[in-house]
Amino acid sequence: MKYLLAREDEEGEDQLWGRCAGVEGLFVEPAPPPREVLIFRGCAPSGPLREAVARPGEATDLLGDGWIAASDDTQAGWWELVDAVVLAHHPSAFDPSLLDVVVGAGVKGPSSGGFKATAPPRFELFTGGDASAGRCLAVDGLFASRPAPAKIPMELIGCEPTERLLAALRRPRRWERDGAELWALDRTGRVMARQDVGLDIHGARPSVLGGALVDITLADGGDNRPSPAVRPVWESW
Template identity: 45%
Template sequence: MQFNYEISYVDADNQETLWGRCVAVAGLFREPMPPTREVLTLVGCAPTGMLAAGTRRLGELCLTVSDDVRPLQWWGLSNAVVLAWRPHVADAALVDVVLEVVVSAPDSGVHELPDSPRFELTGGWPESSYGTCLSVNGLYEERPEPPEIPITLVGCRSEAPMLSALTEGDEEYLILRALDREGRPMASRSFYWNVQQTRPSVLGGTLVDIVLGNGVDEPVPPAAREAWEDWYERGMPRTPGTWATYSPEGRKEWLELGAPGRFPRWNSGEDRKGGTYHLDGRYVRDEAGLHCAMGEALMGPGGYFGRDWYSFKAYLEGGYGVGLPFTLVWHESVVAREALAGTANPENGLSYFEEIVDLMRRWGATVVLG
């Protein structure tokens, strides 16, 4: 029996303890629950940047809440859209901005309004300030927990910690790690160990099936299944362009696959510098595709060199195998230029494609657009 998943606990010191293994996971691939959109009002705003420009689609934002001393909370405001502007009643120089957003509360800490609060809105890439406001109506509301959607660990072989948890009813935050056919880690998801049912496995023998109440934190989109299956069968690809056949969701997942081998730690060796690399731009039609192609150009088939602007910038800083200066010849660059033209950053008017090229050139790379 081949076990395709490992369940582990990682402590505060990053020490990992194996809890058990299983053959399959039912319910891992599913569409995410549609997020709940809320209405917030930014009261008494002094807008700057994108917000001052009157842009209605603000995208991904961060709302930082500080006291008189330091920042305390970071709220995520996703897919933000401006519904209305109105003058602030107490100060004609300020405005109230009504937003429709998906609110993500801070991961930890007490979500209470601090004394003498200050609010700052940031967004864009690179991140910049969109202004400050006096208060935010609707932010500190009680939000219902999302509905639980169970998963089933099929064909489990339990180690001592899992056996103890099953007996004692323990609840822990764990890691589910998917393995390829050779037993190498290829992807991971986190989940909460909340057992609803344990029963003899449908696979027979001494194995058990375990039903968990609330599934993984980030389910895998069904459209990404093909990428998972390809990686499972073959591991890291040996031929270029494998990612190009996948859907946008599959490309995003491709950037996460094979994490232990493609997300190296800061190494102590010397980066390769001064080389010339060729990027095949024929299939770069979205941001994920850009980073798939970039990783492949710089690191070889299946290579990784960041999955967004921020991680790409971090890899350019060095320590991951390829260092500046280098020359990148971007073939068929017009495909990316046209496909990403609608992603302009209002701060400087550059599209995502142009931002990446500008970043490389500012940091010392020679970029030849073909």
């Protein structure tokens, strides 16, 4: 058995729910967010953004991944930018000494789940980690409603369920909003990685491995799963 399914009880103690021989859908490359166009209004660029708008004759310029921070006097929110590029820029209607910068990017967020400004917010762009790329007065398109990413299922193959998991299989709707952890074991049986998974069970059937084992489909295999590129490393461990 290469994996354990575990869950904390009410006292915070880890409880074993099952042992599994394999998992299909653990190694997943996340789908990139849809591309959007944002306009940074009244922007005072710095760092990479200032370099991008200073290059003459460039139609686009890559900024890469980054963040937008919005804050007022009571709260703050963060939006992630994926593979951002500068598409155009021109003097701002707010102030000719500032710029309006048109940026194309994939957008995720806000990090807090919602941001409702009680006062005009302040905006700051970060690229390359914590490096500031400038501040601006407004960001057109930032507060658009975005659908949640589709959940990617996971198959637990060849599972030996404990009584706790058997009870969940008998009453799956009771657990559909709860979560558990999938523990990956190394060749000595030690836990080498933990992955959060949802307990929304969409099906269970006799395992393709035979015997008394079962295969279980989880509707949500969790976020931040390892990339397929690291599968050979895990296999060697």
